[in-house]
Structures are given as C-alpha cells and as structure tokens.
Amino acid sequence: MTDLILEVLSWMSILGGLFFMIVGTIGIVRMPDVYTRLHAAGMTDTMGAGLLLLGMCFQAGLTLVLVRLILIYAFLLFTSPISTHALASAALSGGVEPYTVPADRAGEFNSLNGGQNS
Amino acid sequence: MSLAMTRALMGPTVYDRVLAVNTFGTKTVLLIAALGFLTERPEFLDLSIVYALINFIGTIAVLKFFEYRDLGWTRPPEAGSE
Numbered sequence: 025m026t027d028l029i030l031e032v033l034s035w036m037s038i039l040g041g042l043f044f045m046i047v048g049t050i051g052i053v054r055m056p057d058v059y060t061r062l063h064a065a066g067m068t069d070t071m072g073a074g075l076l077l078l079g080m081c082f083q084a085g086l087t088l089v090l091v092r093l094i095l096i097y098a099f100l101l102f103t104s105p106i107s108t109h110a111l112a113s114a115a116l117s118g119g120v121e122p123y124t125v126p127a128d129r130a131g132e133f134n135s136l137n138g139g140q141n142s
Numbered sequence: 143m144s145l146a147m148t149r150a151l152m153g154p155t156v157y158d159r160v161l162a163v164n165t166f167g168t169k170t171v172l173l174i175a176a177l178g179f180l181t182e183r184p185e186f187l188d189l190s191i192v193y194a195l196i197n198f199i200g201t202i203a204v205l206k207f208f209e210y211r212d213l214g215w216t217r218p219p220e221a222g223s224e
Contacts, residue, residue, distance in 0.1 A: 045169065052165060058157045065165045076172050080179055092187040096175065096194060100168065103198035107164055107205075114205045115157040 034082030041075030048072055058115045062108055069104035073097070160204055167197030 044067060051064025077097045084090045171190045178186025 045172075049165070052162060058161070061158065061161055065161055068165055069168055073168060073172055077175070080175060083179060089184045089187060092184070092191065093175070096171065096187065096191055099191065099194045099198075100171070103194065104168070107198055107201045110202055110205050111157055111161055111164070114208060 030082050034079040036079075037075045037082065038079035041072050041077075041079060044068065044075060045072035059112060062112055066104065066108055069100060069108075073100050160201060160208075164197065164201045167193070167201075171197065 048064045048068030048071075051067065052061050055061045055064055074097065077093050081090055081093050084093060171194045174186050174190040174193060178184055178190070
C-alpha cells in the first residue's frame with residue numbers, strides 16, 4: 025500500500041516536472057526579451073528540476089541516493105539564482121534595453137494606470 | 143532540449159545564447175540523473191553533481207568575459223530599428 029502511494033506520488037511529481045520543463049522551454053523560445061526569457065528559465069530551474077528530483081527521491085527511498093539527490097537540488101538552488109542575476113546585470117551593463125509596451129499598443133494599458141492613479 | 147538549442151542558435155544577443163546554454167546544462171544534469179535511475183546505476187548521480195557545478199562555473203566565466211572585455215554590444219541592427 026505504501027509502495028503504491030509512493031509510486032503514484034513520484035510519477036505525479038515527475039510528470040509535473042516535465043510539464044514545467046516544457047512550458048519553460050517554450051517560454052524561452054517565445055518570449056520577446058532577454059529579461060523575460062530569464063523568467064522562463066527560472067521556472068525551468070526551480071519548478072521543473074525541483075519536481076523531477078522530488079519524484080526521483082520518492083523512487084529512491086531512504087538510501088545514500090537520497091543524499092545525492094538532495095545535494096544536486098541544493099547546488100541547483102544556490103547556483104541558478106546567482107547565474108540568473110549575473111546574466112541580468114551583465115545584459116543591463118552590456119546595453120540591452122528592457123522590453124516595454126510598443127507605442128501603438130499603449131492605449132490598451134492606459135485604463136490600468138488610470139485606475140491606479142484616481 | 144531541442145527548443146533550448148533553437149534559442150541558443152538563433153538568439154539575437156549573446157545573453158540569449160548564454161541563457162539557453164545554461165538551461166541546456168540544467169536539463170543535461172536532470173537527464174543524467176534520470177538515466178542513472180533508469181539503468182539502475184546510482185554512480186550517475188555523482189556525475190550529475192559535477193556537471194551542475196561545471197555548468198555554473200562556465201556560465202559565470204563566460205559572463206565575466208563578456209562584461210569586462212567590452213564585447214557585450216552584439217545587437218544586430220534590425221533589432222534596434224523601432
């Protein structure tokens with residue numbers, strides 16, 4: 025019974041991790057700017073990798089493999105925000121302007137700003 | 143992984159390429175770990191730990207190079223003509 029529950033949990037988290045991976049990669053291809061692409065890549069790093077490694081943890085059980093999986097996740101958890109921050113600051117100092125609303129579509133967002141101001 | 147490779151090949155700036163290569167490396171780490179599970183060889187997890195560290199150090203090294211050697215401006219002219 026416990027084995028069945030663990031199996032179902034691990035497959036659910038592995039499938040969720042794969043979903044987040046695919047969504048993040050589609051976001052990397054489809055987003056308009058470096059900074060918005062960083063958002064999609066962060067989604068891949070945290071949710072995708074976290075859920076996949078969680079599913080593998082459920083499969084592993086209480087062994088030394090679990091320690092290694094937790095180590096991998098700890099390394100990813102430390103290194104992915106650092107590299108994302110370094111990438112964003114390097115892009116900013118390298119002269120890439122952030123993407124803003126194009127001038128011909130600015131009217132669609134005026135109502136939001138007016139609602140906040142009044 | 144192939145979609146990340148697409149962005150790495152067609153990305154307009156250097157930073158897009160670095161970002162795509164970083165994502166590709168993360169996916170390779172997870173692929174190595176999953177391969178170790180599928181083939182019942184837990185030594186692969188050590189390989190993926192090492193790969194995660196090398197991926198991070200490589201990303202930081204490339205970014206430092208492009209930030210301090212003043213090679214960051216590689217924007218093509220059609221992206222700036224708004």
